[in-house]
Amino acid sequence: MDAIRTLDATDPAGSSGPDRSQRRRVGLLHRFANPGRFLRLAARLQPWTNALALVLTGWGLIWGLFFAPADWQQGDAVRIMYVHVPAAWLASAGYVALAVCSVLSLVWRHPLADLAAAEIGPVGAAVTAVCLASGSLWGKPMWGAWWVWDARLTSVLVLFFLYVGHIALLRAFDEPQRGYRAGAILALVGAIDLPIIKFSVQWWNTLHQPDSITLTGAPTMSTSMLWPLLISALGFSFGFAAIVLARLRAAVMEQRLRVLLLSRGNAAAGAPS
Amino acid sequence: MTHLPYIAGAYGLTLGLAAWLSMAAMLRLSRARSRLRAVEQRGGRMGGRRP
Amino acid sequence: MTRKSRRLWLLVACGIGLGSASALALDAFSANIVFFVAPSQLLATPANGRTVRLGGMVVAGSLHEAHRSGEPVAQFQVTDGQKAVQVRYAGILPDLFREGQSVVALGELASDGTFAASEVLAKHDETYMPKEVAEALRKSGKWNPKFGPAPSAASWNRMSVKTDTTRGS
Numbered sequence: 001m002d003a004i005r006t007l008d009a010t011d012p013a014g015s016s017g018p019d020r021s022q023r024r025r026v027g028l029l030h031r032f033a034n035p036g037r038f039l040r041l042a043a044r045l046q047p048w049t050n051a052l053a054l055v056l057t058g059w060g061l062i063w064g065l066f067f068a069p070a071d072w073q074q075g076d077a078v079r080i081m082y083v084h085v086p087a088a089w090l091a092s093a094g095y096v097a098l099a100v101c102s103v104l105s106l107v108w109r110h111p112l113a114d115l116a117a118a119e120i121g122p123v124g125a126a127v128t129a130v131c132l133a134s135g136s137l138w139g140k141p142m143w144g145a146w147w148v149w150d151a152r153l154t155s156v157l158v159l160f161f162l163y164v165g166h167i168a169l170l171r172a173f174d175e176p177q178r179g180y181r182a183g184a185i186l187a188l189v190g191a192i193d194l195p196i197i198k199f200s201v202q203w204w205n206t207l208h209q210p211d212s213i214t215l216t217g218a219p220t221m222s223t224s225m226l227w228p229l230l231i232s233a234l235g236f237s238f239g240f241a242a243i244v245l246a247r248l249r250a251a252v253m254e255q256r257l258r259v260l261l262l263s264r265g266n267a268a269a270g271a272p273s
Numbered sequence: 274m275t276h277l278p279y280i281a282g283a284y285g286l287t288l289g290l291a292a293w294l295s296m297a298a299m300l301r302l303s304r305a306r307s308r309l310r311a312v313e314q315r316g317g318r319m320g321g322r323r324p
Numbered sequence: 325m326t327r328k329s330r331r332l333w334l335l336v337a338c339g340i341g342l343g344s345a346s347a348l349a350l351d352a353f354s355a356n357i358v359f360f361v362a363p364s365q366l367l368a369t370p371a372n373g374r375t376v377r378l379g380g381m382v383v384a385g386s387l388h389e390a391h392r393s394g395e396p397v398a399q400f401q402v403t404d405g406q407k408a409v410q411v412r413y414a415g416i417l418p419d420l421f422r423e424g425q426s427v428v429a430l431g432e433l434a435s436d437g438t439f440a441a442s443e444v445l446a447k448h449d450e451t452y453m454p455k456e457v458a459e460a461l462r463k464s465g466k467w468n469p470k471f472g473p474a475p476s477a478a479s480w481n482r483m484s485v486k487t488d489t490t491r492g493s
Contacts, residue, residue, distance in 0.1 A: 071452050072458035073448065074420070080284075107328060107331045107335060123294060134283040137282050142420055149359075150359035151358075188338075189342060205379060209447070210449075218478050219477060220451045220477050221450075221452040222452060222453045224454060243298050246302050247298045247301065253308075256309060257308055257312060260312050261312065
């Protein structure tokens with residue numbers, strides 16, 4: 001329980017009496033609220049996510065760039081797909097992770113969820129930026145325009161601004177706990193954008209083509225292009241996880257450091273201990 | 274390869290951003306780790322003990 | 325009811341409220357969210373003098389290209405399967421423009437029924453296939469790109485494996 005109190009020390013607003021008594025009963029969920037246990041598990045996980053990210057991304061992208069066939073009408077420009085589509089999937093998946101962390105934070109007051117949300121945000125924003133930029137570089141030679149305001153492109157741009165807004169909101173408060181609360185609410189309100197992104201190409205006519213890979217139907221893509229795409233997407237996902245994991249470990253350590261220095265500062269100032 | 278500038282741009286941007294994010298995360302992690310270790314060693318009695 | 329479950333239900337209620345509000349708003353504005361109108365929609369409600377985007381497939385055999393004072397001028401018909409509209413465009417067409425391709429043209433419908441476009445974008449579909457496969461499908465008479473989208477990938481995926489290995493690429 002010492003560890004939980006370490007995190008709670010920076011969290012005067014979020015830990016009131018009844019919650020604390022419940023917290024002892026909720027075993028599984030709060031097991032990882034213990035930063036020591038989280039750090040040990042994460043340190044063991046990190047080499048695996050790193051290795052899988054490097055190997056799978058390298059494999060998928062080299063396959064896509066040099067060995068997959070060119071498209072019959074798009075030529076080699078179709079190879080942009082191997083970075084654009086994984087980035088697009090991850091932009092949405094990262095936001096789902098952000099929303100899950102926000103629920104854990106708002107309902108269960110999970111201290112690690114706040115830190116995780118704060119670390120997922122910037123990585124998600126970067127992935128969304130890659131999706132938008134690579135899509136622009138694909139759209140210019142194929143469609144004839146860098147950008148159009150159709151429902152798909154606009155809803156993904158909104159997703160980017162949601163990520164950026166989340167990052168800004170977390171830093172807008174003097175008291176971190178209030179920032180986490182506001183950020184979690186923003187993230188959950190913004191989650192309404194996810195189904196709009198997904199179904200925009202079906203609900204409205206757009207310049208962006210519909211999805212080639214769906215859960216319900218067979219892919220409308222040659223298998224010689226599908227495999228490198230799936231491998232690249234898997235590699236990108238592990239890369240996302242690896243970066244978020246490393247940032248989260250650093251964030252937990254930094255918080256522990258702050259608490260240690262604070263308590264030491266108090267002790268040095270002659271506070272009764 | 275047709276459309277080479279566009280392809281190079283998309284891949285370069287993606288890999289560049291990925292490399293930057295990874296390096297930044299690694300540096301931040303190693304700095305946090307070493308600072309935490311230094312502080313814990315300086316005053317082990319103050320709460321540096323592991324749970 | 326514990327504080328935790330009260331927070332959870334509050335969140336669920338907010339989610340339902342926000343979700344249905346957004347759904348209603350999107351439904352109400354869906355006419356403005358569409359990126360283009362089809363030829364039959366355009367002809368049913370002719371918005372004379374108003375700039376709109378017209379989307380549809382370029383009719384096979386309808387494309388006529390000419391050069392007028394150094395600038396390329398293209399004329400073609402765009403159809404949605406029900407009605408077709410004659411489009412005039414002065415400028416360079418995108419690489420993917422061809423008969424049988426979907427396009428989106430920005431412009432206005434003139435009183436003589438032709439659509440004067442100031443911008444033409446190519447809208448490719450979600451089918452991706454290697455060149456060899458497209459060639460083989462065309463030769464075997466199973467598909468002519470001029471007349472619409474490609475057959476389903478399941479019908480040619482085995483073929484693509486075969487051509488890839490014989491080419492040894």
